[in-house]
Amino acid sequence: MLQYFVSTHRTQGQRSNDSNSIPETEVVDLASKSHDDPDHPICGCARSFAGITSRQTTTTAEIVESETTPLEYIDRFHSALVALGFPDDRDTRADAVNGAVELLLVAARWPVGTVVERRGDEIRVRAWPATT
Template sequence: MKILVATGQTQGKRTNDYNWCVEGELVFIEPACARGERDPDTQCGCGRAFSGLNSHRGTTTARVAELRGFTEAEYTEALRSSLAEQGYQAGLAPEMAESLLDLVSLWPAGTVVERRLDEIRPRDVFARSRPPD
């Protein structure tokens, strides 16, 4: 199964990159705060972040990873558990898992992606389509 994991790969390509997650930990896409929703490049950074399920920290880069033997039910439970620990609505985990699995199905394993609010793309696409920071 392909899923998103935290990665330090390509960190520094943007001047406002950060990676406070554990390398390889599962990540999800947490909603941005009001400030981050207006501009993903704010100091807060939540509008450009992926959030670690275990560390509860953020990173601006995630990698599509192939986890053999990991099931959708296990993935959903990992999301549910993390959401509950963080005070979010854990009942959203099945829908979130389905959405994230659909998203990563677009790219081959090893693809590094970044986020700009609701848009998640391979990092090299942004580099070609947007001016550098």
């Protein structure tokens, strides 16, 4: 089973600058940063994840688990980059592999159901999975 990040509405509103314009459970990537201030009043790039399909942003992501293979997951990132206009070449494939693997390694740190937030270059736990 593969663990990875998807958009979630859970814990939205804990911070005054929370936002989520992504469909629930869309696979997310890190948004590109133009600065390092996660609380910048105009630009939320340093606190956001970006949906790989919608390219919309969210400040929260949740770790899920599925039978998606690592190759299928990487292919989703590659397809998203090509859809954005990047050439379908070795460099784009390498960028997709690097970005996807980085996020898989981070997601493997915590249990499924953990909600995280981005604060600049850090990804932090915002809420642990609910226990039954």
